Amino acid sequence: MTAARASLSAGTARRVRPVLVGLAVLVVLGALLQLAVGAAPLDLAHAVGCLVSPDPTCEPSERYILTALRLPRTLGAMVVGAGLAVSGCAMQGLFRNPLADPSLVGVSSGAALGAGLAIVLGRALPVLPGGLTQPVFAFFGGLVATWIVHALARVRGQTSVVGLLLAGIAVSALASAAIGLLGYLADDRQLRDLSLWLLGGLGGITHSVGLILVPLVGLSGVLLWRRARELDALLLGEAEAFHLGVDVERLRRRVITEVALAVGVCVAFTGIIGFVGLVVPHLLRGLVGPRHRVLIPAAALGGAALLLFADAAARTMLAPAELPVGILTSLLGAPVFLALLARVRASEFA
Amino acid sequence: MSLVASRIGVTVGRAELLRDLSLVAECARVLAVVGPSGAGKSTLLRVWAGEQAPSAGELRFDGRPLAQVHPTSLARMRAVLPQASALRFPLTALEVATLGRLPHPGRGETRRDRDIAWAALELAEVAHLAERLAPTLSGGEQQRVQLARVLAQIWEPSPEHPRRYLLLDEPTANLDPGHAVRILARLRQFVRATDTALVLVLHDLGAASQCADDLALLHAGRCVAHGEPADVLTPERLEACFGARFDLVPAPAGRGFAVLPRPPDDLHA
Numbered sequence: 001m002t003a004a005r006a007s008l009s010a011g012t013a014r015r016v017r018p019v020l021v022g023l024a025v026l027v028v029l030g031a032l033l034q035l036a037v038g039a040a041p042l043d044l045a046h047a048v049g050c051l052v053s054p055d056p057t058c059e060p061s062e063r064y065i066l067t068a069l070r071l072p073r074t075l076g077a078m079v080v081g082a083g084l085a086v087s088g089c090a091m092q093g094l095f096r097n098p099l100a101d102p103s104l105v106g107v108s109s110g111a112a113l114g115a116g117l118a119i120v121l122g123r124a125l126p127v128l129p130g131g132l133t134q135p136v137f138a139f140f141g142g143l144v145a146t147w148i149v150h151a152l153a154r155v156r157g158q159t160s161v162v163g164l165l166l167a168g169i170a171v172s173a174l175a176s177a178a179i180g181l182l183g184y185l186a187d188d189r190q191l192r193d194l195s196l197w198l199l200g201g202l203g204g205i206t207h208s209v210g211l212i213l214v215p216l217v218g219l220s221g222v223l224l225w226r227r228a229r230e231l232d233a234l235l236l237g238e239a240e241a242f243h244l245g246v247d248v249e250r251l252r253r254r255v256i257t258e259v260a261l262a263v264g265v266c267v268a269f270t271g272i273i274g275f276v277g278l279v280v281p282h283l284l285r286g287l288v289g290p291r292h293r294v295l296i297p298a299a300a301l302g303g304a305a306l307l308l309f310a311d312a313a314a315r316t317m318l319a320p321a322e323l324p325v326g327i328l329t330s331l332l333g334a335p336v337f338l339a340l341l342a343r344v345r346a347s348e349f350a
Numbered sequence: 351m352s353l354v355a356s357r358i359g360v361t362v363g364r365a366e367l368l369r370d371l372s373l374v375a376e377c378a379r380v381l382a383v384v385g386p387s388g389a390g391k392s393t394l395l396r397v398w399a400g401e402q403a404p405s406a407g408e409l410r411f412d413g414r415p416l417a418q419v420h421p422t423s424l425a426r427m428r429a430v431l432p433q434a435s436a437l438r439f440p441l442t443a444l445e446v447a448t449l450g451r452l453p454h455p456g457r458g459e460t461r462r463d464r465d466i467a468w469a470a471l472e473l474a475e476v477a478h479l480a481e482r483l484a485p486t487l488s489g490g491e492q493q494r495v496q497l498a499r500v501l502a503q504i505w506e507p508s509p510e511h512p513r514r515y516l517l518l519d520e521p522t523a524n525l526d527p528g529h530a531v532r533i534l535a536r537l538r539q540f541v542r543a544t545d546t547a548l549v550l551v552l553h554d555l556g557a558a559s560q561c562a563d564d565l566a567l568l569h570a571g572r573c574v575a576h577g578e579p580a581d582v583l584t585p586e587r588l589e590a591c592f593g594a595r596f597d598l599v600p601a602p603a604g605r606g607f608a609v610l611p612r613p614p615d616d617l618h619a
Contacts, residue, residue, distance in 0.1 A: 096438065229457050233449055235439045236499075239401055239432050244503065245425025245453040290439040293459075 014289045016298075023301035027078065030308025034074040037312050039320045040065055068207070076205030076213060077311045077325075078304040080270050081280075083217035083262040085303025088277025089296055090224045093231035094255050095164060098285070099340060101278035102263045105153075105168045108274070109175035110145020111138040111260075111267040112198065113182075119197065120182045120190050135212060138268030143260035145171050150256065200271035200326020202311050209269050220262040221300060227255060228292035235290060273326045275333020276303050282340060352376045352412070353398060353428075353515050353547055359406030360393055360571075367393040368404070369571045375547040377513055380538055382550045382562035382579075386592050389568040391551040392433060395519050398549065399430040412513055425453035428515035429503035433523070435496050437484050443495045444480040447471050450502030463502075470502040471495070473536055475529060489524040494533070497521055504546065514546040520553060530554075534561040555596075559583055560606030567591060579606060 035051070036044040042062060050058040050066055084102065091100040102108050114137035122133060152167035179198070183191055197204075205213070230251050233241040238248050266273070280302040281295065288298045307325070310332070314325040353375040360368040368390045375381045375398075383391045396402040397409065400416055409416035411424070429450070437446070447467035451458035458467075471477040474494040479487060484495055497518070504514040521537075522530035534550075538561050541548040552558040558565060559579040567575045567582050569591040575582040588596040588609075597610040 098438075229452055229459075232441075233452050235441065236437060236446070236449060237432070237435055239430075240435060242401060242421075243399060243425065243430040243432075244449065245422045247421060285440070289445070290441055291445060 014287070016288050016294050019284070019287050020294075020298055020301065023298060023305060026305035027301055027308065030305050030312065031074050031078065033312045034077060034308050035066065035070050037316050038065075038070065039315075042066070072205050072207050072210050073202050073311070074308065075210050076202050076269070077307045079210075079213050079217050080202065080266045080273065081276055081303035081305070081307025082300035083213075083221065083266045083303070084273060084276040085280040085299040085306075086221045086224055086296055087259040087262045089281035089292065089299040090227075090231065090255050090259055091277070092281055092285075093234060093290075093292055094252060096235060096237070097164070098282050099278070099337075100164065101275070102259060103172075103272065103274045103277065105164060106145040106149040106171040106175070107142040107260055107263045108267055108272050109172040109179075110148075111142035111264040112272055113145070113175040113178050114138040114141020114264070115197065115268045116179045116182045116194055117141070119193050120186045122190075135216075135265050135268040139261060139264035141175075142264035142267065143257065145175060146256050146260050150252075196324070197271040199324035200273040200329075201314075201322070201324040202270055202307075203322065204269055213265060213269060216265045217262050220258040221296070223258045224255065224262075225292070225296045227251060228296060231255070231292045232290075271324070271326060273307070274330045275337060276306060276329055278340075279333045279336045280306055282336075353549070354410040355394070355398060355407065356410075357407040358394070358397060358404045358409070360390075360397060360402065361405045367571055368397070371407070371568075371571070371573050373566055373573060373576065375515065375549045376564075377547045378542055378545045379563040380541055380548045380550065380561055381564045381566065382552050382558035383566045383568060384552055384555055384558050385568035385574075388570075389591075390571040391568055392519055393571075394568070395430070395517050395549065395551055399428070399517055400424060401430075411515070422453055423511060425503070426508040427504065427511035427513060428517065429500040431497055431500045431518040431521055433519045435492070437492070440483045440485060442480065443471065443476055443482055443484050443487070443498075444468070446484050446495050447480075447498040447502050450499040450505075453503065454508065466505045467498070467502045470498040470505060473501060473540065474498040474533065490526060490529060493521065493524045494529070497533070501540070507544075512545075514544065516541070516546055516548045518549070519551045521550065522557065523553065530557065537561070555583065555588070555609040556601075556607055558606075559609065560601060560604060583607060583609065 032044055032048070035047045036042050047066060050063055051071065087102045091102055091105060092098055094100070115134050118134040118137040149164070149167045149171050153163040155163060183194055186194055230241070230246045233244045233246050234248065234251065241248050281299045284298045284302050285295060288294050310328050311325045314323040314328050317323055356372045358368055358371045371394065383394060385391055393402065397404050411419050444467060447470050448458045448464055450470065451463035451466060454463065456463045468477060468480070471480055474497045476491060476494045476498060479491060479495070484492060487495065500516065500518070504516060507514060522533060525533060534557060537548060540546065550562065562579055564577065565579040565582040566573050567587065574591060575587055583598060585596050585598060595612040597612060599608040599610065601608055
């Protein structure tokens with residue numbers, strides 16, 4: 001018994017370290033790929049050389065492509081992928097349901113509506129400094145939508161799965177209708193901005209955007225990670241978490257606020273990129289287990305890697321044109337979601 | 351030092367679940383709460399756990415009103431096992447047991463916490479399942495893993511709270527007779543050795559009479575009788591509460607009774 005005891009820790013039993021190392025390697029590879037591929041393919045070693053040292057062989061145009069376009073985009077893909085995956089992870093823990101995802105519970109469409117309002121009614125609104133109008137609107141849109149879905153899905157203190165999905169669908173439908181109305185009211189330029197934005201792409205990410213994205217998504221990621229143990233306790237059930245001293249209502253409020261912050265900011269700059277938050281945490285839970293202390297960083301790495309590769313693919317598949325990456329992640333994610341739904345249906349909806 | 355419920359009433363909507371109920375759970379003693387389904391046993395446990403606020407009456411933990419005890423302090427001195435815990439996420443049995451240490455300073459992440467979780471798994475006879483994923487275990491095994499989690503929560507007295515309280519709702523419901531009798535005996539031993547107050551909700555009247563120091567018989571939200579098992583369990587009272595006749599046979603070995611319900615005469619084979 002003691003030998004078994006010494007060799008066994010919950011961490012090593014699941015090969016946490018190899019998975020985390022593997023994911024980190026994927027992130028590095030994805031980032032390098034992002035830098036090298038695109039309308040103007042660059043030699044990888046040359047590109048890295050241009051970035052890290054004042055390489056004399058580096059053309060000004062190459063330097064411009066790298067520093068002004070590809071580097072912010074690479075960083076953006078990493079942060080947005082990580083933010084969406086960590087948010088999905090926290091939502092699944094909060095709702096004790098592997099089907100919860102920021103976009104399914106309305107935070108994405110709420111944020112989209114907020115951002116849409118900012119695009120179309122921008123001139124009529126008080127303008128916030130530094131181009132912050134859109135993220136601020138997206139943030140509050142996401143927060144309000146999530147709260148409505150959450151309130152609708154709770155019956156007698158229990159969050160029901162069916163109620164959650166239905167409320168999410170209803171609120172998303174309502175937000176879509178409102179976005180449609182905005183599209184009708186918009187002028188040509190706004191309409192184009194709105195439609196491109198709804199497809200979800202990383203093209204709008206520039207240096208200044210990175211300055212807002214990185215700290216805000218990073219902040220909410222760290223805050224969510226600090227709730228790891230409480231989220232673990234919640235996996236046992238709400239009553240059980242309460243017996244363990246967790247203030248469930250307060251935890252729920254905080255997690256929802258932090259998820260709305262991360263997703264709202266991501267969505268504001270990139271549009272709707274679906275299924276990253278659903279698929280990544282779910283797949284990784286099978287590999288590293290459901291403990292959030294490990295799962296949240298693993299999801300951050302996995303989400304970053306997924307979006308880096310997806311964006312690199314989106315930029316090269318139809319080159320020189322560029323496919324919105326949201327289309328690609330949905331094409332990838334929807335079948336996985338259907339498979340999940342089929343697997344849990346027997347136990348959930350019986 | 352004790353857990354005191356005085357004149358508790360619980361009304362939900364128009365249903366009166368508990369009425370004017372007074373009970374005391376004392377340290378180093380086992381209090382078994384028995385009664386027919388719907389008598390209010392689980393409601394009483396939820397009220398004592400702080401999960402459901404009573405609509406009348408008062409609860410005191412070590413003399414302090416329950417509502418004034420900080421949730422973390424409460425979680426360090428009292429643990430609760432609800433009736434059925436459905437775990438859908440693939441935590442291992444050891445991870446589940448270690449979560450019991452969450453209210454303590456190490457947050458269940460120190461070596462000491464893991465040692466305690468192991469010891470609790472051993473007491474609940476599930477240490478051999480420590481690496482298995484809890485949702486894949488049988489009902490009885492899952493119940494014992496959850497019991498280990500609850501025991502791990504109050505395994506040691508925390509410096510500021512020397513008294514401990516354990517509230518278990520039908521901990522043996524899914525266990526085979528061998529496990530049930532051993533687990534109840536171990537719980538009794540644990541409670542005496544650690545000066546813990548144990549409240550058990552039990553369906554099995556015989557098991558209750560054998561393991562409890564005090565017995566409370568609930569019926570329709572009221573405490574019908576309270577005291578030593580031999581005084582509480584009488585054929586007349588049981589018939590009035592359960593609507594069936596019972597034979598009480600003193601257990602051939604040890605304490606308590608074998609409680610044998612009799613089918614009605616017209617249905618007798």
